[in-house]
Amino acid sequence: xADSGKIRITxxxxxxxxxxxxxxxxxxDLSSILEAIKTNDIKTIQVIGHKLAGNxxxxxxxxxxxxxxxxxxxAIKQDLISIKxxxxxxxxxxxxxxxxxx
Amino acid sequence: xxxxxxxxILLVDDDEDLTNLLNKQISGSGFRVHIEKDLNSAKSYxxxxxxxxxxxxxxxxxxxxWSLIPWIREQSHFQTTKIFISSxxxxxxxxxxxxxxxxxxxxxxxxxAAALVQKLKKNLRATEAASxxxxxxxxxxxxxxxxxxxxxxxxxxxVAPVKFSEKTDIKxxxxxxxxxxxxxxxxxxxxQSKPASDGTYNTEVTFRGMTELMAQNIRKIKxx
Numbered sequence: 001x002a003d004s005g006k007i008r009i010t011x012x013x014x015x016x017x018x019x020x021x022x023x024x025x026x027x028x029d030l031s032s033i034l035e036a037i038k039t040n041d042i043k044t045i046q047v048i049g050h051k052l053a054g055n056x057x058x059x060x061x062x063x064x065x066x067x068x069x070x071x072x073x074x075a076i077k078q079d080l081i082s083i084k085x086x087x088x089x090x091x092x093x094x095x096x097x098x099x100x101x102x
Numbered sequence: 103x104x105x106x107x108x109x110x111i112l113l114v115d116d117d118e119d120l121t122n123l124l125n126k127q128i129s130g131s132g133f134r135v136h137i138e139k140d141l142n143s144a145k146s147y148x149x150x151x152x153x154x155x156x157x158x159x160x161x162x163x164x165x166x167x168w169s170l171i172p173w174i175r176e177q178s179h180f181q182t183t184k185i186f187i188s189s190x191x192x193x194x195x196x197x198x199x200x201x202x203x204x205x206x207x208x209x210x211x212x213x214x215a216a217a218l219v220q221k222l223k224k225n226l227r228a229t230e231a232a233s234x235x236x237x238x239x240x241x242x243x244x245x246x247x248x249x250x251x252x253x254x255x256x257x258x259x260x261v262a263p264v265k266f267s268e269k270t271d272i273k274x275x276x277x278x279x280x281x282x283x284x285x286x287x288x289x290x291x292x293x294q295s296k297p298a299s300d301g302t303y304n305t306e307v308t309f310r311g312m313t314e315l316m317a318q319n320i321r322k323i324k325x326x
Contacts, residue, residue: 018126022119050161053190055120057212065212069190 046075115159127215155184282319
């Protein structure tokens with residue numbers, strides 16, 4: 001899966017029409033989390049983490065789902081250091097992600 | 103004959119990315135999916151519709167969806183509706199609670215659409231041909247083709263592909279009866295029908311309100 005730092009994931013071609021919206025919403029997540037950190041809005045981060053944990057795996061991105069699980073847990077624990085670290089992990093994942101439709 | 107049946111599924115989840123995905127993947131498999139994002143809108147929908155199955159996210163933002171389950175179960179018209187709950191929290195407490203509330207399936211998130219379709223099919227197979235008793239059965243009007251083979255001033259014998267097991271008021275529309283002015287007379291079957299041939303039955307039908315003119319018309323036939 002790793003090739004020149006890329007995270008290449010093969011997805012069913014049936015999802016080609018809805019995948020761009022899903023990925024675009026993940027980019028929105030990143031700015032929402034950043035904003036929530038600034039305003040100490042931990043609840044929003046928990047909800048974003050919870051949804052990511054529930055939907056990313058269904059789209060064939062289980063590693064991204066695990067970031068969601070960790071983000072939700074960190075929010076429940078109000079662990080801002082882990083939240084910031086997970087935000088970087090989330091951003092890196094999205095930057096490296098390359099979808100291949102089969 | 104094979105009849106393709108479409109099952110109606112109510113999907114209650116506030117995650118639009120997930121509902122888009124499930125709607126796309128489930129709809130092509132013989133299911134018609136309706137989506138609601140919160141408990142109030144789900145209740146409004148259920149006040150107007152009776153889906154075959156409900157897939158309910160147990161954690162809808164700040165709302166916990168458990169309260170919807172007894173609300174559904176208390177209403178007799180949802181007796182065959184299957185309830186699936188989905189959650190990323192498959193703790194023992196949640197499993198026991200779901201069982202106690204009569205949930206049919208627990209679905210662990212992230213959901214696998216193919217597995218979900220299989221579970222829907224397994225659970226809905228039994229409801230596909232479910233029969234329901236009709237309370238206070240209403241009378242219905244049936245019509246069918248028949249032959250009248252014998253007639254006298256008291257009764258008529260008809261041959262028809264129907265067996266009368268009790269006395270029944272019937273109406274016969276017939277050019278022959280019109281000609282002899284019997285089109286308006288009241289008729290009632292006598293006893294049970296008797297088997298004739300090829301799935302038909304002979305049924306004797308008595309006349310009520312026979313006038314002298316009608317009787318004379320019948321006697322004229324007998325003379326022919």
